[in-house]
Amino acid sequence: MGGRPSGKIMLLPEDDPNATHIMIATGTGVAPYRGYLRRMFMEDVPTFKFGGLAWLFLGVANSDSLLYDEEFTNYLQQYPDNFRYDKALSREQKNKSGGKMYVQDKIEEYSDEIFRLLDGGAHIYFCGLKGMMPGIQDTLKKVAEQRGESWDQKLSQLKKNKQWHVEVY
Numbered sequence: 148m149g150g151r152p153s154g155k156i157m158l159l160p161e162d163d164p165n166a167t168h169i170m171i172a173t174g175t176g177v178a179p180y181r182g183y184l185r186r187m188f189m190e191d192v193p194t195f196k197f198g199g200l201a202w203l204f205l206g207v208a209n210s211d212s213l214l215y216d217e218e219f220t221n222y223l224q225q226y227p228d229n230f231r232y233d234k235a236l237s238r239e240q241k242n243k244s245g246g247k248m249y250v251q252d253k254i255e256e257y258s259d260e261i262f263r264l265l266d267g268g269a270h271i272y273f274c275g276l277k278g279m280m281p282g283i284q285d286t287l288k289k290v291a292e293q294r295g296e297s298w299d300q301k302l303s304q305l306k307k308n309k310q311w312h313v314e315v316y
Contacts (some may be wrong), residue, residue, distance in 0.1 A: 159183045160270060160309075167200040167269035169261060171250055171283065174212065176275025177205050179314070181215050188222050188230070197229065200264075206235040206250035206279070233257070250279065251286040258290040265301075270310050277315035 159182075160166065170180040180203055187197035201222075207213055213234065222230045233253050240248035243256075254261060265271060273280065284298075291298035305311040 159186060161195050163199070164195055164197050165199045167202070167264050167267070169202045169204070169264060169269055169271045171204045171206075171254070171271070171273050171275075171279075173206045173250060173275030173279045175214065176273075176279075176315075177203075177214050179274055180272070181218070184219070184222060184230070188226055200229055200231070200269075202231040202233075202264075204233050204235065204250050204253050206237065206253075206275070209236055209238045249282060251282045254283060255286050255290060258286075262290065262294060262296075265305065265310065268308070268310065270312060271305070272312040272314075274314045275316075280313070280315055 159168070168183065170183065172180055184201060184203070186192070186195070187201055203219060205213065205219075210216075213236075216234075219230075219232050223232050235248045235250045235253045237247040237249055242248045242252040261269075261271075273283065287302075288298040291301055302311065
């Protein structure tokens with residue numbers, strides 16, 4: 148068997164066409180999300196008319212490294228109520244502390260909204276280099292604690308509800 152990914156972790160759940168999908172990627176980890184977004188916005192699928200929210204967070208070194216940026220920007224213009232797109236450019240942007248901007252900084256910036264969406268049943272996906280997960284987990288834990296929540300309990304609930312999807316390499 149080649150190095151092809153297998154399994155169901157990163158399949159787009161189609162049981163609820165009005166679901167919210169929060170997609171977090173670093174670099175080439177954005178590829179599966181491109182497939183999701185094409186399914187949501189480009190393919191004419193009678194059994195799946197997307198009416199939810201797709202929110203993409205993409206972290207790369209600089210704007211030259213943004214994959215499919217034009218395509219995603221078009222979705223923003225065509226589907227403003229159904230698509231959001233936030234970029235973290237580590238070599239071009241600064242976070243609020245003056246350091247490099249990473250996806251976890253964007254997650255922290257929008258944490259109230261993200262947690263509200265997760266509480267409402269949103270799916271959250273992570274795809275990219277496995278090195279991104281510790282920083283993201285630390286940020287989510289910090290935010291949960293600031294909200295008076297236990298991150299371990301919340302994570303356990305997200306996994307139990309099949310809202311938490313991780314595919315890192």
